[in-house]
Structure formats: C-alpha cells, structure tokens
Amino acid sequence: MENKKIKIGLIGLGTVGSGVFKTLKNFDNIEVIKIAVKNKNKKRNIPNLDEKIVTDDPYEVVNNPEIDIVCELIGGLDPALDLIKTAIQNGKHIVTANKELLAKHGVELFNFAEEHNKVILYEAAIAGGIPIIMPIKTILAGNKISKIEAILNGTTNYILTKMDIQGASYDDVLREAQELGYAETDPTGDVEGFDAAYKITTLATLAFKKRIKLENVYREGITKVRAEDMKAANDLGYKIKLVASAKMDENGYADVRVHPMLISKDSTLAHIDYVTNAVSLTGHPIGHITLSGPGAGEFPTASSVVGDILIIAAELDKTDYLLPMMRCNHQEPAKNIEISDTQNKYYLSLNAKNNKGVIGNIGNICAECNISLESIVQKNVSENNTADITVITELCREKDMQNAVNAFKNSQFINNVNSLIRVQI
Secondary structure, three states, X not given: OOOOOEEEEEEOOOHHHHHHXXXXXXXXXXXXXXXXXXXXXXXXXXXXXXXXXXXXXXXXXXXXXXXXEEEEOOOOOOOHHXXXXXXXXXXXXXXXXXXXXXXXXXXXXXHHHHHOOOOEEOOHHHHOOOOOHHHHHOOOOOOEEXXXXXXXXXXXXXXXXXXXXXXXXXXXXXXXXXXXXXXXXXXXXXXXXXXXXXXXXXXXXXXXXXEOOHHHOEEOOOOOOOHHHHHHHHXXXXXXXXXXXXXXXXXXXXXXXXXEEEEEOOOHHHHOOOOEEEEEEEEEOOEEEEEEEEOOOHHHHHHHHHHHHHHHHHHOOOOOOOOHHHOOOOOOXXXXXXXXXXXXXXXXXXXXXXXXXXXXXXXXXXXXXXXOEEEEEEEOOOOOOEEEEEEEEOOEEHHHHHHHHHHHHOOOXXXXXXXXXEEOO
C-alpha cells in the first residue's frame, strides 16, 4: 500500500483551484484524476493540463469510485452543499475552503461526515494561507481561549489602508480596488462584513468549543467610514480596521461580532496593512499570540488546501477512524450576548453649531445616558459657524450609547452625527 497514489478530485479550477492543482504536481504520491469546472472552454494558465480529466459536471467527481479525497473550491451554498454530502456518502473525505457553507451548514455537514466516518478539513476557509485551525486543534488544544481579534478580509483591509495613507474617500478607494482586482464588481460580501462574519463564526466555534450561530453574530461593514474619521483616529493614536472579534466571558456567554474598530497604534493589528490578514488569540496558559500572513490568493490559499490533503493522505489505510483531533465535537450551542448589552468604548464624530454651551450640551446628554467621556475635541470651525467635535467615551453600554446618539440627533445644538465607531479595549 506504500506505493499507492492518493486520488484527488477537484471541484473548481479558479484562482485557488489552479494553485492547488499546480502545487499538487510536486507530490509523487498524489494524483488529481478529475476536475470539475463551470466552463470547459475557458483558457487557463495551467501548463500541460490534461483536458481528458476536466468535466463540467461536478457529479462526475463526487461519484467517481476511484477518488479518495474531494476538494470543494467553488464556494457558495448551491451546489456545494449537495456535492459535499454526495461525496461523503460515496466514501470520500473532504477538503473545503467554503466559509459561507461552514458558517450556515456546519452542524449539518460535520454531523453527516461523522455518521459516515469521514473527515472535513477546512484550513483555507478562515484566513487563507495562515495556519489557524490546525494549531487550535492540536498544539493549542490545552488552552482555554477567551478572546479572538482578527483581520479576516483582505479587500476591506486594503481599502481602509489606502484611505488611511492617501486620505481618500471610501468611494474613491473602492473604485481603485475594483480596477486592481482586489474588490469584486459587487463588493457587498466583503465591505458589509459578511465574509468576515462567516469566518469568525467558525473560528469562534473552534476556539470556544461551543457552537456559534451565524444569526447571533453582530455585523457592520466599512461603507460609512470617512476619510475624516481616519485622520481623527490617527490624531488620537489609533488606526481604523474591520475587526472580527469573539469573547467568551466567565459565565459562558459569547460576544461575537464584525465591525470597524479604532485600534491602538500600540496593537499588532494596527500594523496589519493592505491584503494581509491576522488572528490574535488570548488564552491560558499561552497568554497572547498573533499569527499573520496572506489571507487570500492563488498559492497562499492553496498552501492550506494542500496541507489538509496531505494530512488526510498520510492517514488513509492506516486506521479505521482518521484524525480524531481534527473532527468536530462541539455540539453544545453557546449562550449569546446581544450587542445592546455589550460594554464598549466609542469614537463619536459630531457636527455642531459653534455656539456657547455646545460642549456642555454634549456632556449633559452623555451624563443623562450614563456615559463618561475620556476626551472631547473641537476642530475646524467653518464659514457657516459650525464645528466638528470628536468624542472618545469611557466604557459604557451599547444601549446607552444608542440612546445618546438619538438624543444628539434631536438636540438643537447638533447638526449631524457623522460617525459612531467602537474603540478597542
């Protein structure tokens, strides 16, 4: 059995699939025998690709009796969900990079795989080329992880970095990112935080050993972040990043969310720029660690996919129960903290009339809403006698902050609430 080649089926030959195919050519014990693509006539940058192994019917892959491992690299829910279940039913192990599928149907898939004694590995689904699933499952298994803060979406991190460096508007940088291919024509999945929400759902489930439901993950994108907010944050000693975070308190309640955040310049995450991703974990006994690297792309993501393939391949025919440490055993759902009940610090940008009593009015509204202020700065008195005022609060409840925002909107002194962004604590 030592000379037996492990037979692989690929579903998808896009950016990641191409990288996986090219990388697997380096391994003598691995053979890709069938590849499913959407369009067989599309020209691909893959030298010496044998067209006979390419099909436009993905069920030719999952129903092929020779295949040992199926790699699903097409993303989305349909037909990926049925393809994976069919492959498992047919005795194949699974490697996937599909973060949306795992976030929405992870329970169903992992239970189905366990019923059929198959494994699903998904290192590439969280942070591209950064190894995070395997470390949590193995070398960090003895830790009680209590906090995650991560930059998990390269598109939004690129946009925010360019806004910060160029002082440009969100719309201008998005347009540039689309022209360079860093952002999709429809960027909603990235800029509204869906992609990062899918990833933190699965990552938090692993780290906390409790099932996190996607519908309990608070999500807010970057579309309202302004160039003025970037400058104000810098002046205050911060950078603005789209952060996927998860915390588990001492009572077992999970607070999982994705939103823009002011990050202290002293923090490692503040210096994760452009398309780079990073995951910071806090736990006992490890303390605090950060893993960073390329979060997307042909070969970084292929690195994680191929790593998963090789892990499975090394165990085939050696045991009746492969990779017990890598299997999902998190059946108990986490208790959830509603965003309105969370405690946060806030950055608040207001445009106000440049009249006597304005600062006092802001202070009074905050005091009435049980909010203490860390700092308040007035700048840029304009020709129409209005001023921009930046506020940083002390720790307070989300519901109290929202009450204050409503009060500001109804105040005779305040023209507009420009921005409300949470601050790292």
